[in-house]
Amino acid sequence: MLNERHPIPVSEAVQRVMAYKKTGEIEYVALTDAHQRVLAEDLLADHDVPIFDRSPYDGYALQSASTKQAKEESPVVLEVIGHIGAGSVHNEAIASDQAVRIMTGAPIPRGADAVIMLEDTETFERNGKNYVSIKKQLQYHQNISFKGEDVEKGTSLVKKGTVINPGIIALLATFGYAKVPVARKPVIGVIATGSELLEVDQLLEPGKIRNSNAYMIISQIERAGAIPKYYGQLEDDLEQSVQKISKVIEEVDFFITTGGVSVGDFDLLPEIYQRLEGKVLFNKVAMRPGSVTTVTATDEILLFGLSGNPSACYVGFELFTKPVIDAFLAKEVVGMKQMQATLAVDFPKANPFDRFVRGVYEIEDGELIARPAGKDKSNMVHSLASANCLIQLTGGVAGYKQGDHVTIHLL
């Protein structure tokens, strides 16, 4: 089915897709399931941390003034009136000639204003009483971990939209979040189209290839923090495809097909979109690979028609589907993270379209360097395996030289 196509800039295509973004609901998950989920409410400190003044060392809590005369040759001797580990409290106030043996994490007893480390003391017993001998002076408030010195009550700790990492898990536990409010993960349906496709467990036969796109996209969906729902493969058969796709799109938040979006006789997606009465947001983007990426909106759902060519499929997902997933999760950062890097090689050929080269970035001599991950044709799959970024070569520029600064999109 031949139809006329007008390429639009990548940024315009992203905007058209994002006009249909929607945000998912909040759900509550157990703290042990919250890692890598997106926090759906701001995390506020409802108490100080630490919640009491505590000892940062194993040693003795005492009044610093009582060590004023302490010297190497004439130690000060204090009576040890208690012994507490973390988790215990010494309730009696201590006087100027007294000390409490205290362990790291235990609350400072009333009356004490400093802690001396165990290594700086000697202990002895006389007439059934314990004493500590101190040879050095302590300052007022020396060696105390103060209430609220880590986190003050009322502090905003983590903004909603942040991906939960192990450090955030520690904060959530500190503030008693047995259940954590997170954004619901969108469910993304996936179908691979093409009569040439074999499933992964099938033997190769003439003219056929194994379906790699579906599995690649499923893992891209997972990497983006969403839930893939795989509906298998479809032959290039219009009626069968319309029937299947119109049914399964009701079960998911977004839908991805791979293949069949170009102008070949068996590229059926354009006709399928017509049959579904969808509004085609674009069917040509001024980019390589993935120029034929097509996105269509029906009344209910966005349909991502990604190219059949593996690298075009991969890039189409990262540029257009990932931002919609990020928005659904109400992430603070939407789309791939961008950085500036220095090109390690020349790209002498001018290109009318923006190119997104599968690349590898690394730091060399303190500089962020990007080079191609391998062969870069859009029908190739090998270089995807080692790519950790897409190197953007803006279209309309008369080639790039080694040392030029470019934008890279992190994968």
Ligand SMILES: Nc1nc2c(c(=O)[nH]1)N[C@H]1C(S)=C(S)[C@@H](COP(=O)(O)OP(=O)(O)OC[C@H]3O[C@@H](n4cnc5c(N)ncnc54)[C@H](O)[C@@H]3O)O[C@H]1N2
């Ligand atoms: N006359 C033109 N021909 C082509 C154009 C064009 O503008 N005019 N565009 C080219 C570009 S650019 C691309 S990209 C591809 C897009 O093709 P489709 O999206 O229609 O995809 P298919 O035709 O179904 O397949 C293309 C290619 O990819 C292989 N494939 C398909 N599905 C999978 C899969 N699940 N796993 C692995 N490989 C897959 C398929 O066998 C084909 O080799 O069109 C160009 N042609």
Ligand code: MOO
């Ligand atoms: O534009 Mo195609 O997507 O080069 O492979």
Ligand SMILES: [Mg+2]
């Ligand atoms: Mg085709």
